[in-house]
Amino acid sequence: MADSTMLEVRNLKAGYGTRKGFVRAVDDVSFSLGRGEFLGIAGESGCGKSTLAYAIMRLLRDNARIESGSVLFKDRDFATMPAADVEAHRWTDMAMVFQSAMSALNPVLSIGEQLTDAVHAHRKASAAEAQELAAEMLSLVDINADRLKSYPHQLSGGMKQRVMIAMALILKPDLLIMDEPTTALDVVVQRSIIEKIEDLRSSLGFSVIFITHDLSLLVEISDALAIMYAGEIVERGPAGALFSDPRHPYTRGLMASFPSLTGPLVRMGGIEGSAPDLLAPPPGCRFSARCPFAEQGCREGPSPALRPLGGDRFCACALEGRLR
Amino acid sequence: MIKDFFKTLVSNRKSLAGLCILGFFVLVALFAPVIAPYPPKIDRLETITAIGEPSLDEELVAEDYPSDARDVLTYRSTLTKDYTKTIDYFPLRSRPSAAHPLGTNHAGNDLFSQLVWGTRISLGIGLATGLFVTILSLTLALLSGYLGGVVDDVIGFFTNVMLVIPGLPLMIVIAAYITMKGVLPIVLILGLTGWPYPTRLLRSQVLTLKNRDFVRVSKSLGERTSFVVFREILPNMISIAMAEFFATSMAAILGEATLEFIGLGNVTVVSWGTILFWAQANGALLSGAWWWFLPPGICIALVGTSFVLINFAIDEISNPRLRKR
Amino acid sequence: MKYFLKKLGLLAFTLFVSVSLNFFLPRLMPGDPARALLDKMDNLQPEQLDTIRAAFGLDTDEPTIVQYGHYLRNTLKGDLGTSFSRFPMPVAEVMRVALPWSIGLMGICTVISFTLGSAIGIAAAWKRETRLASMTVGFFSFVRSFPYFWLGLVFIYFFAFKGRLFPIGGAYTVGVDRGTAAWWLSVLRHGTLPALTICVSSLGAWILTMRNNMINVLAEDYITVALAKGLPLQRIKSMYAAKNAILPSVTGFAMSLGFVIGGGLVTEMVFAYPGIGYMLYQAVNAKDYPLMQAIFLFIAVAVLIANFVADIAVMLLDPRVRDGAK
Numbered sequence: 001m002a003d004s005t006m007l008e009v010r011n012l013k014a015g016y017g018t019r020k021g022f023v024r025a026v027d028d029v030s031f032s033l034g035r036g037e038f039l040g041i042a043g044e045s046g047c048g049k050s051t052l053a054y055a056i057m058r059l060l061r062d063n064a065r066i067e068s069g070s071v072l073f074k075d076r077d078f079a080t081m082p083a084a085d086v087e088a089h090r091w092t093d094m095a096m097v098f099q100s101a102m103s104a105l106n107p108v109l110s111i112g113e114q115l116t117d118a119v120h121a122h123r124k125a126s127a128a129e130a131q132e133l134a135a136e137m138l139s140l141v142d143i144n145a146d147r148l149k150s151y152p153h154q155l156s157g158g159m160k161q162r163v164m165i166a167m168a169l170i171l172k173p174d175l176l177i178m179d180e181p182t183t184a185l186d187v188v189v190q191r192s193i194i195e196k197i198e199d200l201r202s203s204l205g206f207s208v209i210f211i212t213h214d215l216s217l218l219v220e221i222s223d224a225l226a227i228m229y230a231g232e233i234v235e236r237g238p239a240g241a242l243f244s245d246p247r248h249p250y251t252r253g254l255m256a257s258f259p260s261l262t263g264p265l266v267r268m269g270g271i272e273g274s275a276p277d278l279l280a281p282p283p284g285c286r287f288s289a290r291c292p293f294a295e296q297g298c299r300e301g302p303s304p305a306l307r308p309l310g311g312d313r314f315c316a317c318a319l320e321g322r323l324r
Numbered sequence: 325m326i327k328d329f330f331k332t333l334v335s336n337r338k339s340l341a342g343l344c345i346l347g348f349f350v351l352v353a354l355f356a357p358v359i360a361p362y363p364p365k366i367d368r369l370e371t372i373t374a375i376g377e378p379s380l381d382e383e384l385v386a387e388d389y390p391s392d393a394r395d396v397l398t399y400r401s402t403l404t405k406d407y408t409k410t411i412d413y414f415p416l417r418s419r420p421s422a423a424h425p426l427g428t429n430h431a432g433n434d435l436f437s438q439l440v441w442g443t444r445i446s447l448g449i450g451l452a453t454g455l456f457v458t459i460l461s462l463t464l465a466l467l468s469g470y471l472g473g474v475v476d477d478v479i480g481f482f483t484n485v486m487l488v489i490p491g492l493p494l495m496i497v498i499a500a501y502i503t504m505k506g507v508l509p510i511v512l513i514l515g516l517t518g519w520p521y522p523t524r525l526l527r528s529q530v531l532t533l534k535n536r537d538f539v540r541v542s543k544s545l546g547e548r549t550s551f552v553v554f555r556e557i558l559p560n561m562i563s564i565a566m567a568e569f570f571a572t573s574m575a576a577i578l579g580e581a582t583l584e585f586i587g588l589g590n591v592t593v594v595s596w597g598t599i600l601f602w603a604q605a606n607g608a609l610l611s612g613a614w615w616w617f618l619p620p621g622i623c624i625a626l627v628g629t630s631f632v633l634i635n636f637a638i639d640e641i642s643n644p645r646l647r648k649r
Numbered sequence: 650m651k652y653f654l655k656k657l658g659l660l661a662f663t664l665f666v667s668v669s670l671n672f673f674l675p676r677l678m679p680g681d682p683a684r685a686l687l688d689k690m691d692n693l694q695p696e697q698l699d700t701i702r703a704a705f706g707l708d709t710d711e712p713t714i715v716q717y718g719h720y721l722r723n724t725l726k727g728d729l730g731t732s733f734s735r736f737p738m739p740v741a742e743v744m745r746v747a748l749p750w751s752i753g754l755m756g757i758c759t760v761i762s763f764t765l766g767s768a769i770g771i772a773a774a775w776k777r778e779t780r781l782a783s784m785t786v787g788f789f790s791f792v793r794s795f796p797y798f799w800l801g802l803v804f805i806y807f808f809a810f811k812g813r814l815f816p817i818g819g820a821y822t823v824g825v826d827r828g829t830a831a832w833w834l835s836v837l838r839h840g841t842l843p844a845l846t847i848c849v850s851s852l853g854a855w856i857l858t859m860r861n862n863m864i865n866v867l868a869e870d871y872i873t874v875a876l877a878k879g880l881p882l883q884r885i886k887s888m889y890a891a892k893n894a895i896l897p898s899v900t901g902f903a904m905s906l907g908f909v910i911g912g913g914l915v916t917e918m919v920f921a922y923p924g925i926g927y928m929l930y931q932a933v934n935a936k937d938y939p940l941m942q943a944i945f946l947f948i949a950v951a952v953l954i955a956n957f958v959a960d961i962a963v964m965l966l967d968p969r970v971r972d973g974a975k
Contacts, residue, residue, distance in 0.1 A: 059877055090879055107871075488953055491908075492911025496941075585796070600802075
């Protein structure tokens with residue numbers, strides 16, 4: 001991964017303040033991403049994966065903020081950059097596709113206006129040029145250019161999400177962050193969207209961070225995978241290796257739902273219990289309360305750090321290596 | 325559920341302030357006889373002093389029915405033979421003084437006492453109407469939202485129709501037709517013109533809840549309708565219903581004051597609205613008697629503000645978006 | 650189009666309900682107000698008594714439903730009956746004198762307070778962390794709890810009685826020739842305090858509604874997307890936030906307009922401003938039922954039409970409504 005590292009996240013801590021205290025939804029997360037690489041991040045809802053996406057984009061609003069750490073994008077730190085610089089780089093260098101296209105599109109502006117808005121904000125372009133670019137982007141995602149005049153409610157869910165992709169790619173960014181882009185869609189449409197992303201990635205050459213709670217979506221398309229639990233990355237590595245040989249008990253639990261790819265696996269029947277309270281995480285491994293293998297030692301001391309396993313793989317389980 | 329709700333209300337600074345103001349007025353209303361130095365309506369003081377020896381012969385000396393039949397203060401006394409009866413009037417339209425902190429009105433009534441006693445009527449009508457409207461609109465909303473179909477269509481249609489018919493003119497017209505004057509008609513008028521808006525709001529809440537998973541699950545498990553409605557939907561409507569209660573109570577207090585100010589209430593009853601009616605009728609404004617018309621309005625505004633503060637807090641609790649960072 | 654027809658249907662039906670309320674209210678009231686009225690009025694001329702009998706359908710053998718038919722036909726023709734208190738003036742004639750004053754006063758106040766209130770509400774939500782925003786919101790929610798008429802009294806006391814800046818009541822200076830510059834100036838001076846009362850009282854409602862809508866909209870994903878796209882803040886505020894936030898505000902116009910008009914009526918009463926509010930006050934005191942009914946009907950019709958216009962405005966602003974998708 002080191003050859004053409006484009007994005008490097010280091011010890012990122014972020015979360016949101018509540019009346020009861022600070023909820024650290026992203027706790028000491030580090031990873032890197034190469035040019036053109038496809039990184040899948042998976043975890044249950046509430047594990048902090050969306051907060052991570054928003055933190056990388058510097059989009060945390062209201063009571064949410066980045067505490068510490070850095071987001072190095074092409075060697076500049078997005079986490080500490082002045083707001084004006086963020087404005088200039090965001091969307092031109094990295095763009096994002098949001099969870100629900102339905103609520104991410106302004107209901108009272110036409111698709112065309114929302115697409116060209118982004119162009120006008122960053123480039124000196126005439127209305128006609130912007131319009132042309134928007135039409136071109138729409139055709140890239142298989143939507144007829146006469147749809148520019150349509151309003152969001154006139155499009156189907158899948159079309160709306162493709163419009164969002166077109167909108168994200170309109171300034172040709174190097175990195176596309178997708179936060180659960182297919183969750184609200186049915187399986188067939190999900191499939192077509194994912195194929196479209198694959199298509200565009202190979203033709204345009206951008207990198208992707210794809211965030212989902214559904215690990216099965218990532219099987220075929222990811223180069224690398226990171227598994228998040230309760231604000232921490234508990235396992236990461238090349239997708240193939242991780243799928244064929246998951247090491248962290250949590251990863252194994254997530255994979256229990258599609259056994260055909262997982263190889264030897266302790267049958268867990270899903271993961272019982274719920275994630276810990278991020279306001280006051282328990283001592284030791286955060287997964288210990290739900291882990292069938294947990295020992296007394298797992299429930300004490302600091303949370304286990306990611307340890308290299310070789311072959312670009314990392315795992316944050318203290319029992320790793322003793323489990324089989 | 326209700327206990328939790330009040331716990332959150334007390335822990336919020338705004339609603340705590342609101343509850344304190346409201347609590348103050350409730351106490352004033354409850355303890356009016358203790359707080360007020362005089363009865364709400366008394367236009368003269370009679371002192372009867374006996375002179376000479378008491379006699380065992382009793383004789384009825386006075387049976388006095390004040391002219392206003394509604395506030396019958398009967399002075400019926402049996403006394404000894406020799407007496408003097410002195411009748412003292414309170415000064416009419418006096419300025420504030422030690423004896424009368426807010427002065428007296430045209431009939432020589434102590435305005436401070438009237439203000440204190442008026443709290444009972446004004447607050448009572450407001451809260452009673454609020455309760456009446458909340459129960460009425462909650463019932464309609466549950467019927468309409470939960471049953472759906474024709475019931476929903478009919479209720480929804482009439483709600484929409486009544487919603488756009490302007491309330492105050494309708495209230496005025498109804499009140500002008502009512503020959504029986506009293507507290508109950510006012511509650512009825514205010515209630516019957518006040519139900520559409522809360523009904524619409526509560527109905528949409530019922531619809532939202534009806535589609536929540538936990539309600540769907542119990543319906544599919546075959547729970548009885550009464551169980552689903554009263555145990556699962558109703559408890560989740562407490563905060564919005566309370567918000568509606570305070571909002572309609574406030575509207576009722578304002579509406580009541582307005583009707584009475586116009587002279588459509590019972591002007592012989594002492595409330596904040598009627599104090600203002602008599603102040604206006606007797607030209608308090610142009611004789612500079614600010615102590616006559618300012619205090620009732622300030623009381624109305626304070627009660628109103630307490631409701632607004634409580635509702636701000638309820639809004640913030642139920643809609644996290646409104647919370648400040 | 651379907652939306653338009655639906656709203657038109659609702660308008661027609663609501664008008665019908667208002668007209669019918671007018672007919673049935675006096676007939677359904679306990680205690681028979683018409684009889685009570687007749688009993689109380691001793692020194693009436695026979696013609697006046699006849700009008701009262703005709704208005705309430707006393708002394709006729711016609712069944713109520715036939716009377717109702719007559720009433721509907723007359724109302725449609727614009728014949729609203731004869732005023733008791735200004736006998737024998739027809740009600741329509743009495744109202745014609747009062748209408749321009751009310752339409753001028755309340756029309757201007759509604760427009761001012763809606764636009765100003767919405768603008769302040771948008772700003773208060775946009776800059777909601779600032780002290781000024783929270784103070785504005787706090788101030789107006791306090792003012793909103795004042796009864797309109799009381800605020801009017803307070804204004805009269807301080808600005809007309811103590812300050813002598815404005816006249817105490819009325820709509821123009823008597824004795825000045827109508828239509829002259831001096832007369833118009835007097836109209837302006839007389840209108841200031843009533844207008845101030847209505848605007849100050851109703852501003853709060855618009856501000857709070859708009860602020861809450863705006864805050865809800867600002868939390869929407871499309872605002873985040875707009876920020877992420879790097880759009881100029883001014884464009885986000887107007888085209889992404891305000892344009893969406895104003896829709897429910899325009900729809901909620903119905904309710905609020907009813908309140909403003911109601912407040913306006915009472916304000917007129919306090920200032921003896923010769924519009925229909927003051928006329929309603931006089932009609933109530935004189936038990937002039939035909940005049941009262943006509944005024945109620947007129948106000949209802951005005952509010953209903955204003956609402957219909959608001960519905961059309963929503964249709965033009967919201968593409969979803971235009972397509973009948975919502």
